[in-house]
Amino acid sequence: MRWSNYYLMTAREAPRDAEVISHQLMARSGLIRRLAAGIYTMQPAGWRTMRKLMAIVRREMERAGAVELSMPAIQPAEIWEESERWYKYGVELLRMEDRHGRRFCFGPTHEEVVTDLVRRDVKSYRQLPINLFQIQTKFRDEIRPRFGLMRGREFIMKDAYSFDANEEGLDRSYRAMHAAYSRIFEACGLEFSVVEADQGAIGGSSSHEFMVLADTGESAVASCAACGYGANVERAEVGELPVPAPTGDEPAREVETPGTTTVAQVAELLGVEPARVVKTLIYDTDDGLAAVAIRGDRAVNETKLLNVLGGLGLRLATAEQVEAATGGPLGFSGPVGLAASLRLVVDESARKVAGFVCGANRGDRHFASVSWDRDVASARPIEWVDVMTAEASDPCPRCSAGELRLSRGIEVGHIFKLGTAYSEKMNCTFTDEHGRLHPAEMGCYGLGIGRTAAAAIEQGHDRDGIVWPAPLAPFAVVLSSLDPGDEAVRLAADSLYEELVDTLAPGGFDVLYDDRAERPGVKFKDADLVGFPVRVVVGARSLRNGGAEVSARRDGEREVVALDQVSDVVLGRLR
């Protein structure tokens, strides 16, 4: 491809709305152009990167036995009502009506469509397992799209869905996808880690996220260097925390604590460590109010809490709701004397605190030396749960040696075991060898194409621009002719271009020939900005020096190479 005929326009400045580096560099290097919030055109060079990534994904998916198809983006409401997600998915589901008033949505994911397809085609265990995938445009009406391709409203995703006859089969399908994803991200040259994830609204029994590690990532990950445990912070467990020393069997007593509405204030006033204080939060849930108690030095993990309490959402109760539920003002709630009708869940970590301090459900009053068994459980039910947010340096939940480290990552892939959640609701059943009907065991596997490309830039860039991993670069090689007006240079560059194309094409490597009538500085800056892994420079000077100059974007290492050696050297650099 000759740059003079191509469509690749670079810019010195990034658009004002570009906040993260990948967005800035994609915009500056002419890869993407914003059309509306979270909606982007893939310009030709950007689309080449997407196509390369999609080719890798296709190759590895097919190698893992998945079969490609293409499902509609527009989906009728009926199947979403069957799965009940028409009601549960919320505002992110872009709904619409056709001219007859029939209701549709623009698919954010395709469990319903694929389940509807398979239930019509698959009748027997002999037809299983099946794994169907597509690479397709999705739409999610994100509350806050941002960061360019990292969190768009319209975006390209590879989604796969497996159907098995039993759980063992699902395990196999899941492991095959796990392995395929690992190969994909390795092939892309990305540093990533696989962590346990929260299942969220999609449901199911198990899920893992593939995280590309980057400080700008939107997801927080907890991991243990000692044993390899890794989990999204939304889900991360915590090992045994040190417990404050027990205080003996002294009875609970009420103490005056004027104006102390925070754990820190109470702890200071009473001269105890915050871990000895148990804080009680009142949450407003789909099923009414619920009280949540946790050690005072720790934060509630609302994702875990939502999983415990059920429903679609929760929020902290208002001061009025707190007062109505507990009889005391906000800031003085506690488990002692709470109405038995009010649901009480307590984090396991608080269970081991003997003789704790808690709110008295009266203004300016706390209880001290409280015992769960003696003072709370005797009067009402308690649900012991894990709703704690993991923090850095917490003990690892899996091994005794390690401690948790928190880092940030970009979620580029997510795999789920769905089990029979959809197949039961949508009656996707097959006949087993004994003639009995069973719902299919399903898995679903998503991989963000644009997000992966953006993550590659977050991981690979420097002051001058993008440093692509070679497999994802729009072109593997840029050939810059510095003096296109000079007959000798032009002839040498032209023939070098032809030769490079011939030599590299069989290996799947492509060449962009910068034959533009631009000054050398412009060509160098553009080549660095767009980030072609290998650069070949031909100019009057290089010819005098004996040929062309070959250099690598990543380390800048240059060498002058005789013209007839250039293709071999370039090929060597790319492998």
Added chain:
RNA sequence: CGGGGCGUAGCUCAGCCUGGUAGAGCGCACGGUUCGGGACCGUGAGGCCGGAGGUUCAAAUCCUCUCGCCCCGACCA
């Protein structure tokens, strides 16, 4: 949805407070000088100052409404 901010040339922005001829840099076109890390000089094209309404002799500027966009929070397959 709550809080904050911004919409002026293709891009980045000034002008607005204190109403009176719409500006700069980059980019673009043409001419010239340059030519190995985003050159320089000259000339030029390019704007419903997001939209609507209002105040005023007069609105980019003041007021109201509205649309779009960004940030923080809430929320989040």
